[in-house]
Amino acid sequence: MSSDVTVVLAHGAWADGSSWSRVITGLWAAGVRAAAASLPLTTLQDDVAALDRTLERVGGPVVLAAHAYAGGVIGSTRAANVTALVYIAALAPDEGETVADVFYRTTPHPDAPTLEPDAHGLLWLPAEAFPAAFAQNASAEDRALLEAVQRPISPECITAAVGRPLWKDRPSWYLLAEDDRMIPAETQRFMAERMGATVRKHGGDHMPLVTAPSVVTDLLLEAVDTAARGL
Template sequence: MSSLKNATVVVVHGAWADGSSWEPVIRRLQNQGFSVAAAPIPLTSLSDDAAALKRTIARTEGPVIVAGHAYAGGVIGTANDERVKALVYIAALAPDEGETVAQVFYRDDPHPNAPQLAPDADGFIWMTDSGFDHAFAQNATAEQIALCKAVQRPISVKSIQEPAPAPAWKTTPVWYLLAEDDRMINPQTQRFMAERMQATIRSYAVDHTPLLTAPDKVVDIILEAAQATLS
């Protein structure tokens, strides 16, 4: 386990969130002895977000495991860095080269409880209160959902419409936590992407944001990726 303790886990938040969405996972990883860094991505375009992730990785030393939630799957797919030993997708989108996040997001039919979202006058998409309640994290506590609403950050349409570069998952080992009760990203879509990446898949009856509602399962898959690639 000692070699694992020299690693850094870089976590990347998705749309309508910030680094605090990873808080239960961060605490558990720190208790295991890992260094953890939450990459603060601006959600202004895929390339802006990729650059922010690159800056965060550059601040670390030694081997890195990169984990991304939801939209951040598109971002962690840009982590073409020799120090990145594994990618961990948590109910995350994984566009291939030339695809957009929107193309994979809308691949299958939406859940009946999925929110109807549209950009504002500035080209940013905000999550509705009912979307947080019934789709973003329907299994979260009232306290957790209230915090999500308070800290939400909108995502630019540019972020989901910019074609992805050649993805790191073609050359880096990948793990995928498939959220069977996800109301934001169709679980069928998740399975398609995970199988296309040839990921190690762990499927659970969890909602779209297991970072909050099932953090132990998220930690387990990150640890599995670390043990397989760093030991």
């Protein structure tokens, strides 16, 4: 597969662009360019601005993908070159909602961590959460890497109400992680159905981009193919 469409990848909370590494190489092997946007995780506005700079730098048609928190970010861009959206176990607030509204919509999984700001007002993921809830299907080595590179998120990212989300104006896909202990499958199903997204299911954890990268890559290639045929 060779395409003029570029896939831009937005990482979630407690992560960075390296979380997409296996997906990026999978796309490369299929002849599709990818770029990982680096989000500061300081405010929702800051994150959207950082994403927009990446979209401007890439130019040309884009399939825009998000994991987890970043679903609120990709839904808030107004970049004209975005042709489709792909949500990987991601949060999708509607107009007037916050990321926290959908994240806390249902009862948390019993193994989900309790999140409290540190002395600087930032949210870190506790070490025990990586094997218990964040990436329980990952290898010990992968979990060690995820913990080592984690980046904290400011509560300001998840408490700002969003405007009209882009998923109301672009085709969207959703990968529902059925054993997600961070964002319950029930919440993911609600959001995907509300979006009218094309839904694919995977019986894995919150980090399929690490633990099931081929599943994520295949979904992205599906979106790229659809976008390319529509250009």
